[in-house]
Amino acid sequence: MPVLSCILFCRVSTIFSNVARFTPVILRNFVISCLNIPIFFHISCLLILTQYFIFARGFIPRTIFMGEQMMKILVINCSPVRNGATAEIVSIVKKCVEKENTVDTVCIDDFEIKLCKGCRKCNEIAECFQEDDVVKLMKKYDWADRIVSVSPSYWADVPGQFKVFIDRCTPWCNTHVPHAKLASGKKGYVIALRTGSSMLECERVISSIEHFYGHLEIEPCGKLGLCGVEFKENLNGRLEEIKTFCELIKSP
Ligand SMILES: Cc1cc2nc3c(=O)[nH]c(=O)nc-3n(C[C@H](O)[C@H](O)[C@H](O)COP(=O)(O)O)c2cc1C
Secondary structure: OHHHHHHHHHHHHHHHHHHHHHHHHHHHHHHHHHHHOOHHHHHHHHHHHHHHHHHHOOOOOHHHHOOOOOOEEEEEEOOOOOOOHHHHHHHHHHHHHOOOOEEEEEEHHHOOOOOOOOOOOHHHHOOOOOOOOHHHHHHHHHHOOEEEEEEEOEOOEOOHHHHHHHHHOHHHOOOOOOOOOOOOOOEEEEEEEOOOOOHHHHHHHHHHHHHHHHHOOOEEEEEEEEOOOOOHHHHOOOHHHHHHHHHHHHOO
16 A cells, blocks of 8 residues: 555656756647737637627627617507416516617507497597507507417417407408507517317417407517416426427517
8 A cells, every 4th residue: 555655646746846857848739839820810809709708698689789670569468467478488488688779568458448339430530439548559559669469268269358459440451441550560479379279270260369460560470388387387398399499589
């Protein structure tokens, strides 16, 4: 044992003394080789590192640094339930997109919306005779560049509260003249969820909302269907799907 320790000590001290002896040479060679590398290589490395810290680590939102326009995004909970699965998706979407954009979230139940009477007066004067919160909600649509509707399936369609709102948007419907108009260039997205397992039913909900977007001249730009979701707990394990969809919402 003492012999082994002695040999080991000798080996280690030899290594250290060699390193100590050659350190100035190694350092000098390192400095010389650095000086020999063209300056633009150093600048490129510096730029890559800076971009990594700014963008990948998210120190400064890309929109601010690059002077890109921040978008205004409206996320709507089309369900009357304020703390259910739909509300949970709304808050996930908000968290995903709010770093680079201005986000407003609403729940359809925040608004007092009377039933459409089917009188068709709005076909002539482009507004409804009823006074309630429809115009208030439509002002939010007008404010937004991107609209994200998150809707559960209630009997294979949007919840009644949201359907009433759609009916009351007839003054903005582009099938008759005159009609009220939202600012142009808006993009629309839909996330539909349901308890059952067939995606066909999510597609029905999505197509109701995209039909609505079409008549308001909001361009449908993305859809996501989530089956097997009854309560917010059922969203555990679906986060990646939703986050990937948010990338689409954020894309220029
Ligand atoms: C009145 C009502 C009708 C529903 N109809 C359906 C249906 O037809 N198909 C389905 O898969 N789920 C149906 N569901 C379940 C919802 O789509 C599901 O629970 C969703 O996650 C509800 O989200 P929320 O609690 O945020 O409103 C229904 C739920 C309610 C309350």
